[in-house]
Amino acid sequence: MHLISKYSVHIVQVITLLIIFCSCGSRKDMVYLQQDSTVINSIYEQHVPKIQPNDILTVVVTAADPKVTAPFNPVSTMATSNLTQQTDMALRPTYTVDDKGNIILPMLGSVHVGGMTRLEAIEKLRNELSQYIKDPGVNINFNNFRVSVLGEVARPGSFIMPTERVTILEALGMAGDLTIRGVRQNVTLIREVNGQKTMHQVDLTKKSTLNSPYYYLVQNDVIYVEPNKAQINNSKLGANTNIIISIASLLITVISVLTR
Secondary structure (H helix, E strand, C coil): CHHHHHHHHHHHHHHHHHHHHHHCCCHHHHCCCECCCCCCCCCHHHHCCCCCCCCEEEEEEECCCHHHHHHHCCCCCCCCCCCCHHHHHHHCCEEECCCCCEEEECCCEEEECCCCCHHHHHHHHHHHHCCCCCCCEEEEEECCCEEEEEECECCCEEEECCCCCCEHHHHHHHCCCECCCECCCCEEEEEEECCEEEEEEECCCEHHHHHCCCCECCCCCEEEECECHHHHHHHHHCCHHHHHHHHHHHHHHHHHHHCC
8 A cells, every 4th residue: 555655646746747847938938029239220111011913002192172183083983972081991992013013093094113112102103193183192001911920829810900010029919929839939921022932030039030121021921930849749649638637637546545
């Protein structure tokens, strides 16, 4: 009986140590943007997203006299004077950038905007419209600024961004942040450049990430957070893990009863 009791104690001790070992984590593996000697000099203007083929843009032309802008702002026949501004924007047509970087606009015809920032495209359209309208105003918005977040995050999925000024940390925040099982030192960013998919690694634990050209996202970026080794090992064990734990618990209970 004493021998059985001794083995029971050892089993409990081993299981306890395993639990403690598995629950321990290193600070350097978990904390974002840890302090170091890096000088932060990231400037958003250096990483502004450029208009790409297949982007979907909304273009709105304004002027002191709204009547002169009507040919440039076709709206749905559903539009009425009682619509809110938000609903009115939703009814305005969108323009898809073709493979050559052009959009076809009323009156203006084909206009090349590919490779430009949103502000650069606005300025170009203002110059084009100035031959028809005095001091025209132009507003361009992305309708498909989508970012996908996959892997070890709380809520993986695709997210439509309200603005093109979005960072990798903001996108991860929209996905509910990384789980405790996500590898923060090796986050993969998949980006399309000139029709080619490129992959880049981002270390969220380093402050230098703030200076990375991949800190600010562009449309259609995909962020993938890989699982840590413990999570991979757990997935290998599969459903048998619960069975093993149940059997071990049953054995400990039996041993405890027999040693009373």
